[in-house]
Amino acid sequence: MQTTTSAGILVMVILIAAVLLSMAILFVIPEPIRQHFSEEISSAQTVAQAHVGLRCPKCSGNMEKGFVIDRMHGPSQISEWIPGAAERSRFGDLKADGAELIFTFRCAKCGYVESYTK
Numbered sequence: 410m411q412t413t414t415s416a417g418i419l420v421m422v423i424l425i426a427a428v429l430l431s432m433a434i435l436f437v438i439p440e441p442i443r444q445h446f447s448e449e450i451s452s453a454q455t456v457a458q459a460h461v462g463l464r465c466p467k468c469s470g471n472m473e474k475g476f477v478i479d480r481m482h483g484p485s486q487i488s489e490w491i492p493g494a495a496e497r498s499r500f501g502d503l504k505a506d507g508a509e510l511i512f513t514f515r516c517a518k519c520g521y522v523e524s525y526t527k
Contacts, residue, residue, distance in 0.1 A: 463514055470518025477513050477524070487511065490526045 463472040477488040489508040509526040
């Protein structure tokens with residue numbers, strides 16, 4: 410009877426640990442990501458301001474600033490451009506050395522899209 414109780418307690422401890430880990434992933438990890446990108450985002454605003462009044466190269470319509478969102482896993486992020494060929498890290502994900510945020514402008518008239526990095 411004591412083995413069943415011990416197994417039940419062990420299962421409860423594992424479930425509580427899983428919930429705490431999930432909460433840590435949702436609430437702790439996004440903050441460093443925001444800090445990492447805050448400098449990049451202010452750089453993005455500088456790029457966007459430099460392109461105020463940009464005209465479409467296809468139809469001469471007004472270009473609207475915007476961005477491409479990445480909603481793969483975790484919190485949404487602005488897409489990034491990585492120099493060079495795609496390479497896998499030893500953990501299996503793609504290497505992101507030298508990443509730069511991608512800033513996008515769309516023509517309000519014809520829908521043509523142009524993207525820039527800083």
